[in-house]
Amino acid sequence: MPRLADPRFAPDCTIEVDGRPLAARAGETIAVALLAAGRRVIARSAKYHRPRGAFCLAGSCHACLARVDGVPNQRTCLIACRPGLRVQSQNAFPTARNDLLGAIDAIYAHGLDHHHLAIWNRYANRAAVALARRLSGLGELADQPPPPSPTATEEYFDALVIGAGPAGLGAAEALARRGRRVLLAEADGKLGGSLRCALSQKGDPPLTLAGEVADGVAAAGGEAAPALTAVGLWMEQDRPLVAFRVETGVPRLRIVRAEHCVLATGTVALPPLFPRNDLPGIFASRGLARTLAEDGVVPGESALVLGQGLEARALTDRLSQAGMRARLEPCAAGALGKARLKAVVLAGGERVACDTLACAGPRAPASSLARLSGAAVQLDPASGGFRACVEKGGETGVPGVLAAGEVTGPMSAGEALERGRRAGETAARG
Amino acid sequence: MGSAKTIVCACEDVTLEELRKAFARGHRDLESLKRYTGLGTGPCQGNSCLAPAARELLRLGATPAEARPFTARPPADPVTLSLLASIEPASLPIQMTATVEPPAAPGSTPRPGGSPPPRANVVIVGGGIMGLALAYNLARLGVNGVVVIERGYLNAGASGRNGGGVRTQWSTPTMIRLAKRSIELCRSFAVEMGVNVWMRQGGYLFLAATPAQVARLEKNLRVHEANGLRTRLLAPEEVLEIAPDLDRTRFLAAAFNPDDGVVFPWPFLWGYAAQAQARGATVLTFTRVTGFEKTGRRIAAVLTDQGRIACEVVVNAAGAWSKEVANLAGVPLPNRPLRHEILATEPTRAWLDPLVSVLEDGLYFSQTQRGEIVGGLADPAEPEGIAMGSSLRFLARFARAITACAPRTGSLRVVRQWAGCYDVTPDNNPILGPAGFENFLQLSGFVGHGFMMAPAVTELMAAWMAGGPKDPILERFTADRFPRGEVAHEDFIIG
DSSP, rough: BBBBOOOGOOEEEEEEEEEHHHHHHHTTTTHHHHHHOOOOEEEOTTTTOOOOOSSSSSSOOOOTTEEEEEEEEEEEEEOOOOOEEEEEEOSSSSSSBBBBBHHHHTTTTTTTGGTTTTTTTHHHHHHHHHHHHHHHHSOOOOOOOOOOOOEEEEEEEEEEEOOOOOHHHHHHHHHHHOOOOOEEEESSSOOGGGGGGGGTTOOOTTTTTHHHHHHHHTTOOEESSSSSSEEEEEEEEEEEEEEEEESSSOOOEEEEEEEEEOOOOOEEOOOOOOOTTTHHHHHEEHHHHHIIIIIIOOOEEEEEEESSSSSHHHHHHHHHHOEEEEEEESEEEEEOOOOSSSSSETTSOOOOOOOOOOOOOOOOOOOOOHHHHTTEEEEEEOOOOEEEEOOSBOOSSSTEEEEEEGGGSSOOHHHHHHHHHHHHHHHHHH | OOOOOOOEEETEEEEEHHHHHHHHHOOHHHHHHHHHTTTTOTTTTTTEEEEHHHHHHHHHHHHTTTTTOOOOOSSSSOHHHHHHHTTTTGGGGGGGGBBOOOOOTTTTOOOOOOOOOSEEEEEEESSSHHHHHHHHHHHHOOOOOOEEEESSTTTOOOTSSOOOEEEOOOHHHHHHHHHHHHHHHHHHHHHHHSSOOOOOOOOEEEOSSSSHHHHHHHHHHHHHTTTTOOOEEHHHHHHHHHHSSSSSGGGGGEEETTTTTEOHHHHHHHHHHHHHHHHEEEEOOOOOEEEEEETTTTTEEEETTTTTEEEEEEEEOOOHHHOOOOOOOTTTOOOOEEEEEEEEEOOSSSSSSSEEETTTTTTEEEOTTTOEEEEEEOOTTTSSOOOOOOOOHHHHHHHHHHHHHGGGGGGGEEEEEEEEEEEEESOEEEEEEEEEEEEEEEEETTOHHHHHHHHHHHHHHHHHHTOOOOHHHHHEEEEEEEHHHHOOOOOOOOO
8 A cells, every 4th residue: 555545646647767667646756656666775875785765755865866867866856757757776787676786785794995905916906996996986977968057047135045944934934024035945846844744743833834924925025936955055255145956947046145044954864873774665754754744655564663752753643544554662773674674673672574664863953054154063962963053043153144943953843933033033134 | 685784874885884993093083084984975965974973973982073074065965067057157256155164163173193292303294295205205214203293184285185186297307207206106005005096097188279289288298208208199089089078179189198197185195194104203183383493593393282392304395384384484485375176076987087187278177986077177366375165156167167078067966066275386396495494394385286296206305304315306496496586487287
């Protein structure tokens, strides 16, 4: 039962995966279509040729790369299915599921120290360098140069808000209410961020807030833009400049200057840290929850949810309601399986058979844009991630750059909304 | 069943075991760990691995300063060269930068690589390839008491920021002689020094777009032939046999030398440092020179933020910081630091063998052992000064240049941009030997090609310092040649 029995989620097109047809729903991502088809292994890893499949389902981890329509290293969790889309697995011979070069992983069970590989004589070394070059690199270079892109536009807004989760919605709402022309940019195809996972707790804002904020932003002359990814932030004297990539239609860039930029970039999922933590079948909890809520895709038959707290409990309930055997455990010591997850070993040694592991442990602040701006960050010991340091009003200390929400540390969606509003007000005053 | 590895970085397949081993080898801070293990250098830019690595470091006993995040590098999300080429660079100021390393708060720098000894024979300021290779060569010749002082981690300066090109194609016999020896040493480095440097001799292609540029290559060719190099001048059809993806309409001819090549720069520093230390030299990282103690015509001691070192000889091998270091001793140098930007793309399977250099605009690029395209492009508008930030302007300029030269690169996504500083002299040649004080030796001014020259130059410098013969370059490239006006300009500089 890979898809919920709801006509909204029924496949309506066919894509081609490694030369074979695969039923998909137009608009859902390739990774989701593969998940619905029960196909976990998408590619093989760079060095050891370990099986790779989707993990974060949110564009952050790059574990699900494949060749799509002749272009290598595409994140299958970001590309929407449409009839005739061609997907090819990478870095595997003959197939991703049965890759002969997977022998490298078994032979070098304790790691291949490439710094000291074949350094005993010149001839061996030269042969090793030549062989390593043949094996290195992920996909083949694209067959064709891409068509020329339209010239990047240069634009100006009063304020930029990056990320349309609860904090970004709060900031954009506050700015629009004060009449500021704001660009609310969300990398994903829909606004809402973590609110879209349908794991909401008491006190969390409803997902409908996204639409209301978008309307308010538009009314103030601004723009709420899903599918708009911030690809970089540079400081131009004392003003931030952000380059955005438009993800729909013809690819193009927008170069945007603004007096203020509120970073509401949220968090990224972290894989667990135990043996075979990279097995396909191990997913980030929020990615899985969103896939279930929006695409109606049930990841498998039996799931273990790893974590503590309200989100982990809510996800366990959702998976059960969707017909999976779901069990919640606070921690685990390892995973078992050859090319896909078969079981999880608990801290006490118990083996729990399952085909899906949902990681609901600590997430890391997505602070790379904050770090690029020169903002100070601080180690969050629980996740090991680095959170943006902010004052009460969201000020980072870098002129024109503010931050709010989970990028500044763990908090509930309700609190993130409130912090976002405060940052928006600070920016509107400034 | 696949092996029971715990993967920290899924892009580069870095295991927890490798991370622990690297930490035990002394790569304790995240910048060093990133370079030694490769974690965080893949397409995800450290999204998934930075946090688990930092957590593990703390568990292993690293200080909070050592667990500071490695510098974030734009772009934040990989973006194709084709898209970047759609940006009009002229409207973007050169000062627009990201990723200037944040200043370290007092007391928050990582633990130094040891305490300075009270006395040393030779103190080398700068733990880049020049300083470390000199330390190795001195130690190899039996010189005791050699101390190298590096203010950051190994590979923090230009030695860790360059494109890794090594070439014989120079315009003067002296440079050709040094380059030939360096390539010989690069070829045997892995076996002699015990660490892989991934030397690959795919040749250098210099593309000429105008008759004047062709004439320049022809003139060089005669020098090359007279000095025993295998350089050939190729017609466009022959060039396409070597690099089929180049746009045939963009050049008239090219010079090609099959012995030129590319290396992976970082391991050179680890190799030289390890072998120097094995022979009794000391390498102090995270140690900063604060001044010099002078007595008459000599420097008596080097002062650092970790303590004073009395010494017989001081070598200034501080690269772009050479002028600053010499100033601490009151010695003026004509060197000028000049930022050069560079970038790396996602890795793909091998498709480009040579390093390509375009005379018309200063573009250069090559494919690394891991499959990334690494390349740079000088900006005539770049002002003098030490700066390490990265600009969007560079991304746009580079993308326009490379997609014009090799159109198929348009689909490649840039995953990382950074910058380093050239150490420029008025005649593009180095400054070697004493300046200001009889025991204050200069080993600087290598104008972006110090990396490839270091193995050979330090061999000659060490031989002379150890009491051996003085090579003519040490007579020729002295600091006082500028006031005397005896300069021979090297005009074959790229980037």
